Amino acid sequence: MSDRPCLHWLPPRPDDWRTRLKALSERGASAESWTEAIGLANHDLDFTATNALAGVVGRVFTAEALPFVESRPERLAVLSSSTTSHLLPGLVVGALRRGIRLTAQENDYGLYRESLTEDGGWLADFRPTSVLFALDTRHLARGATDCRTRADAEALIDRTLVGLRALWARARDRFAAKVLQQTPIPCLPRLMGSNEHRNPASAAALVARMNVRIREIADEDGVDLVALDDRVARDGLSAWYDVAFWLKAKQEIALPAAPMFGDLVARILAARQGRSAKCLVLDLDNTLWGGVVGDEGPLGVALGEGSALGEAFLSVQAYARDLRRRGVVLAVCSKNDEEIARSVFRENPDMVLKESDISCFVANWTDKATNLREIARRLNLGIDSLVFLDDNPFERGLVRRELPMVFVPELPAAPEGYVAALADSGCFEATTLTEEDLARVEYYRADRPSLDIPIEATDLEGHLADLQMVLTWGHIDEKTLARTTQLINKTNQFNLTTRRHGEEEVRALAVDPHSLCLWFRLADRYGDHGLIAVVIARKSPSEAEVFEVDTWLMSCRVLGRRVEQAVLEVLVAAVRAKGGRVLHGIYRRTAKNDMVHDLYGRLGFETVAEEPGEIRSRLGLSEFDTFSPPIVVREVVG
Amino acid sequence: MIPEETIHDALAEIFADVFLRDDIPISNELSARDVKGWDSFKQIEIIMATEERFAVKLTSAELDGLRNLGDLVRIVAERGRI
Numbered sequence: 001m002s003d004r005p006c007l008h009w010l011p012p013r014p015d016d017w018r019t020r021l022k023a024l025s026e027r028g029a030s031a032e033s034w035t036e037a038i039g040l041a042n043h044d045l046d047f048t049a050t051n052a053l054a055g056v057v058g059r060v061f062t063a064e065a066l067p068f069v070e071s072r073p074e075r076l077a078v079l080s081s082s083t084t085s086h087l088l089p090g091l092v093v094g095a096l097r098r099g100i101r102l103t104a105q106e107n108d109y110g111l112y113r114e115s116l117t118e119d120g121g122w123l124a125d126f127r128p129t130s131v132l133f134a135l136d137t138r139h140l141a142r143g144a145t146d147c148r149t150r151a152d153a154e155a156l157i158d159r160t161l162v163g164l165r166a167l168w169a170r171a172r173d174r175f176a177a178k179v180l181q182q183t184p185i186p187c188l189p190r191l192m193g194s195n196e197h198r199n200p201a202s203a204a205a206l207v208a209r210m211n212v213r214i215r216e217i218a219d220e221d222g223v224d225l226v227a228l229d230d231r232v233a234r235d236g237l238s239a240w241y242d243v244a245f246w247l248k249a250k251q252e253i254a255l256p257a258a259p260m261f262g263d264l265v266a267r268i269l270a271a272r273q274g275r276s277a278k279c280l281v282l283d284l285d286n287t288l289w290g291g292v293v294g295d296e297g298p299l300g301v302a303l304g305e306g307s308a309l310g311e312a313f314l315s316v317q318a319y320a321r322d323l324r325r326r327g328v329v330l331a332v333c334s335k336n337d338e339e340i341a342r343s344v345f346r347e348n349p350d351m352v353l354k355e356s357d358i359s360c361f362v363a364n365w366t367d368k369a370t371n372l373r374e375i376a377r378r379l380n381l382g383i384d385s386l387v388f389l390d391d392n393p394f395e396r397g398l399v400r401r402e403l404p405m406v407f408v409p410e411l412p413a414a415p416e417g418y419v420a421a422l423a424d425s426g427c428f429e430a431t432t433l434t435e436e437d438l439a440r441v442e443y444y445r446a447d448r449p450s451l452d453i454p455i456e457a458t459d460l461e462g463h464l465a466d467l468q469m470v471l472t473w474g475h476i477d478e479k480t481l482a483r484t485t486q487l488i489n490k491t492n493q494f495n496l497t498t499r500r501h502g503e504e505e506v507r508a509l510a511v512d513p514h515s516l517c518l519w520f521r522l523a524d525r526y527g528d529h530g531l532i533a534v535v536i537a538r539k540s541p542s543e544a545e546v547f548e549v550d551t552w553l554m555s556c557r558v559l560g561r562r563v564e565q566a567v568l569e570v571l572v573a574a575v576r577a578k579g580g581r582v583l584h585g586i587y588r589r590t591a592k593n594d595m596v597h598d599l600y601g602r603l604g605f606e607t608v609a610e611e612p613g614e615i616r617s618r619l620g621l622s623e624f625d626t627f628s629p630p631i632v633v634r635e636v637v638g
Numbered sequence: 639m640i641p642e643e644t645i646h647d648a649l650a651e652i653f654a655d656v657f658l659r660d661d662i663p664i665s666n667e668l669s670a671r672d673v674k675g676w677d678s679f680k681q682i683e684i685i686m687a688t689e690e691r692f693a694v695k696l697t698s699a700e701l702d703g704l705r706n707l708g709d710l711v712r713i714v715a716e717r718g719r720i
Contacts, residue, residue: 004690022658048655048687055658085679245682248701255686 004256005235007044007263009409009425011400017043018052025056031068033060039404041096047086050259054089057096058103066101074102074269077128077177079112079167081139082250090262097263098270099384109250116170123175130178130269131171132226133164136252137184137207144203153200157210161217168223178272180265181218182226183211187241187252224268224431228253231264234424267426277407277427279381280323281372283390284334284341284363288320288353289313290415294336298343299479304350305530305555306486312416317352319419324357327437328428329379331360333371333388338363349521350530368395369402387427389418464561465630467524471566474636476510476517476534484519484534488551492592495553496585496599501536509550514539516547516574520567522558532558533567537575537583545581552585562629568603570633572624581622587615640692640718642666645711652687656680666708685710692718 021040027033037057045053064073074095078084088104095102105126107115112135115123140160147153168179188204190196196205211229218225232240235257242254253261270276285292290302290309303317304310324330330353334341341363345355355361360378362371368390376383384405390396396408409421422428430437476484485503492498501509510517520533533554540546549571554564575583585600587593589612597615601607604624605617646664653673654660657680662673670676685704689695692714700713 018655025658046687046690048652048683051683052655052658086682244696244698244701245686247698249678249682251682255682256690 003239005239005260007259009421010042010044011410013043013045013049021052021056029061034068038096038099041093045259047255047258050093051089054092057092061101069101071100071273074100074130075126075128076102076104077123077126077131078104078106078134079115079131080134081110081112082136082252084134086251086255087253087258087261090258091265094262094266098266098275100270116167128175128177132180132265134182137187140184141203141207144206145201147200150200153206157213161213165217165221168221179223180226180268181223183214183229185228185232185240187237226264267429268431271429271431276429277387278385279329279331280320281331281333281375281386281388286391287389288317293344294340298347301344306483314352316415316418321352329359330357331375332358332362333368333375334363335365336363369399372403372406469522469524469631471520471522471631472634472636473518473520473570476519477638480519481507483531487531487534491553494596495593496596497551497588498590498593499551509536522563529558535571546584547575547580548584565627565629566631566633569626572621576621583619585617589613640715640720642711642715645714648691652684656683666711667706669706694718
């Protein structure tokens with residue numbers, strides 16, 4: 001019993017899966033049966049289904065060379081200090097998903113070193129193209145508990161790694177094989193606790209340290225890592241390791257994790273064969289933003305800071321942008337009128353992705369399979385190098401059926417899961433960041449200036465100056481009404497009065513000539529923070545030339561950057577423009593807004609009345625001195 | 639207690655998946671000697687599939703003590719969840 005690591009980016013096994021597998025087992029090796037085998041592999045298979053499929057594939061596709069398979073066959077030797085037989089089917093199926101025929105063999109129990117050094121032997125007969133070192137954690141950490149000092153422990157790691165490098169070199173020199181090394185999983189108990197690393201005799205600490213060192217030497221030796229420690233951190237140790245089966249059968253990786261293990265290894269082999277995808281094709285409505293732009297308009301779609309849903313879509317865009325910087329080409333494939341589709345990119349200030357990031361923009365009413373073919377043609381990329389991201393199960397199903405060579409990740413209903421579906425799928429797996437990857441970005445880039453400026457700031461002021469902050473502001477109008485009202489009603493901490501105004505009230509205040517309703521956005525060199533502040537000030541009904549700050553709230557994301565000083569300067573200028581000479585500020589205490597109880601004091605207001613729940617302050621505008629924070633302020637006129 | 643019949647039905651499905659055969663007669667007396675290909679790896683596959691199906695975890699002592707399918711059925715009947 002365990003929560004097995006699911007291949008959640010693949011669709012679930014259909015009802016007729018077992019029937020199809022049986023049918024496959026009765027067919028001969030042919031291009032059609034190979035395609036069918038790949039189709040069966042591309043589901044979220046548990047270990048039983050994985051074992052069954054690998055068994056059938058082994059019986060149907062017996063020949064070493066299969067004329068209908070364009071990829072290079074892989075002969076993978078798994079060298080291990082413990083049991084690995086249960087992992088081999090997952091390797092076969094993981095490779096099959098990527099169109100690779102893989103056969104795997106393992107050493108007799110424990111004899112991995114002998115396998116490499118003996119003359120002849122099974123390895124020589126097998127002629128591996130790749131060798132995976134799957135040494136278990138206890139084996140790599142042997143001797144750790146005898147260490148007396150940290151120097152002992154470092155020396156032990158040194159010796160273990162020297163031995164490992166000799167084995168890597170042997171595998172490479174003897175067979176011209178690619179070498180893969182699995183990182184040890186953190187399955188050993190702690191003796192001290194969180195500060196385990198201070199105990200020189202801790203095997204758990206030694207393994208953690210080894211996982212750092214192994215990365216350094218793997219880079220030097222051109223060895224690819226299978227980062228099980230990282231995957232375990234995501235799935236949880238209990239998903240990967242079952243102590244009862246370690247004791248019973250010396251299976252360090254539990255059987256339920258075998259399909260994921262196989263997929264992790266196979267994607268590295270595929271990447272080494274140049275079979276990773278190169279282009280991410282994005283749907284728009286409900287994939288890059290919430291809602292339908294044709295209905296909601298470019299500013300009405302759910303996107304941006306201020307709502308969890310809007311931020312979920314922001315994170316999808318940010319992930320796509322980061323993939324692009326790493327060398328993945330971006331394209332758009334949307335059922336929309338092109339002008340309407342592009343209007344969001346042009347008019348919605350919350351868009352992370354810009355038109356210039358999109359190397360091929362296709363928005364029309366043609367079916368998406370046809371459009372994907374067109375995108376591949378225009379970009380001069382193989383259609384099997386496309387990944388298609390679409391929230392709509394109909395479109396996903398259509399493309400999977402029409403273009404089985406296009407990877408279409410299965411997406412959960414909620415957009416916050418889209419990034420994990422893409423990231424966990426490994427469709428863009430890369431073992432190195434090559435010149436070619438970066439050149440691809442250059443080749444497809446439009447005219448976008450580089451944002452990669454190294455941080456050199458050390459002091460806070462210098463840091464703030466380096467942030468290149470730009471505060472834009474304007475008067476609330478119909479375009480900004482919905483978002484500002486939303487912020488007014490959800491901000492709790494940096495909120496001086498916590499007065500909740502509905503949309504109608506804000507609209508009325510916005511058109512009232514005796515009121516000032518201001519919104520503020522902040523951007524810096526790292527990106528756009530979106531709407532970050534709202535200020536409403538009203539002319540006092542009783543005192544001449546006096547304005548009262550009815551509402552002042554700010555997003556906590558931008559604290560500690562002197563933004564409040566810049567906001568006050570904007571407010572003072574606006575009040576002056578309306579003939580005001582005095583500003584009254586009120587702090588009304590709530591359970592959550594203590595952080596701003598002295599804001600007015602810090603900004604130079606004098607306290608005129610203090611009660612337990614309320615502090616009233618006053619600022620004469622003739623005495624107001626500007627703060628000159630390192631922020632460029634720009635007004636946006638409706 | 640989960641009825642024995644329910645467990646037998648589930649085991650029939652698991653055996654069909656594991657051995658790609660649906661003609662294996664499930665009974666409490668069935669053991670590795672009776673089914674071709676039932677080796678130690680299939681054994682673990684059967685146990686883990688059963689563990690997942692009934693949300694139960696066998697202890698190391700129970701793993702050591704399994705002689706036939708009936709031993710597994712009794713543990714599932716006692717501690718399993720449907």
